[in-house]
Amino acid sequence: MMRFATLIKNPADWMKGAGPHSDVVMTSRVRLARNLRGYPFPGFSQERQRIELLERARPVVEELPEMRDGYSEDYTDLSKIRKQVLVERHLVSREHAARSSGCAVVVDRKQSISIMINEEDHFRIQGIRPGLNLTSAFEVVDRVDTELESLLPYAFDPKLGYLTACPTNLGTGMRASVMLHLPALVLTEQINPVIKAIGKIGLAVRGLYGEGTEALGNLFQISNQHTLGEAEPEIIAQIEKVIEGVVRSEVTARAKLKEDHQTMLRDQIGRAFAILRYAHILTSKEALNLLSMLRLGADLDLVGNCDRSLIDMLLLEIQPAHLQLNAARELSPEERDSMRADLTRTRLQSIDGPGSFPTSQSNNGGTTSPTNDE
């Protein structure tokens, strides 16, 4: 079995931002909710029932071909910080991390599949792929699900489908969600109508942490709300189609920004780089928003020598639990803000930064020298 340290040291492919439409689509995730017959749902079961189910199911899950030699941990053995790191990596849900006895998570070696045991449902099987690739994420969880179903008695009803703790998950038990980076739609103030339209066709839009419309880091999650009455491929095709539309709008908005508002765009990106490169105190919110601008700059070739994967890893590493894991101790919010800035200063050393001069001039020498505005 894989150790926690090994898991963390080796970032998954989906964390490094390389997939279809990766400039706009960070990740595609599909999760299936599954339950066993004869056991109450975790939210209404006694601890001994959860432990009984865990002891029965965990060895079966660990032995699935996809999950073999992966990472598997009982929550009673996992510190709060480590659990939170798994949340920040989207390998477990917040709700699951808040639980303890009778819960476990199993992650495959490639970190593209995670199976939570005794979440809101007995099983939450999740697949993650980089970029826009819900179909591939679904194929993975579908395969794991089919294997698991042959080994354990699922609660399934011919009319209602997979029976889940919450009726909102009934039927397919599938939630397909896509994480989008939409800085240009936010900057050009087109984001609200887009969100509104998406809501109208029955999809949910949330920020990275479920916050308001102007989400942190311009990151938005879009997912299906309906799980009953439509087959999985239909649901996925619908979301992908909608997302492709959003991606086109974002790309158009980026091109327009670059063409019509070049100075403003360069200013924003330049400021973002400067702060990330030289600040000593950075809150999580500020860092996320600045990294978003830098990512936009990198995608528009306005930041020299800046690889998207560096930014995407930073987006993970600046989060509170990752910082604390790195420091190997609990940190106060002030300490975190300081260590976060240390981290971005160090990582951005290797980047040339946004060019300081208009494109017409061929000055490649001191790209980090300040512009003289006045």
Place this chain on the structure above:
Amino acid sequence: MKCDVCENEATVFLTQIINGQMTTVNLCETCSKAKGVTEETGFGLAEAFLSPSHRAESDTMEIVCDACGFTASQLKKIGRMGCPECYAAFRDGLDGLLRNMHKGTRHVGKRPSHTSAVVPQILPRQRATTLKDSPPPAPVAPPAVPPPDLAKLRAELDLAVKEERYEDAARLKSEIENLQPKASK
């Protein structure tokens, strides 16, 4: 930011967009747990359960799940079932609830191929409510009069999406959906 319920610092921020109406709720850890807001759709659901029509319906008698002892009032309160058998115990009114929540009331999609999982659990007991069940297909929208050209609508939808006319796209989408049960299933 302060919690909408108490005075503590809010740590859970919930934004829901239902039919284009956006609502934002800020809650602290404790209140979010109390409200069951940890799962994305849980909150709206809880409200659905607490809506007056549902309340009036099930206040008259307390239904209890034989298998796990979960009660109808617990269901109302947390918006979740106690065990898989609860779906049979609380089947009355379920269709109405599911209709508000989903595209239909009947599962379409993957089925376990392994026989042990396909033991029908709900249907036999639901014979009691055959009246409600009698027209099985198209539970959401009654099949429309002769379907207008579905392919044409799809093409219009494509165009609308391409041209970023999302309002039009949404309208076309729902028109197509209304036709779907008859035309393609």
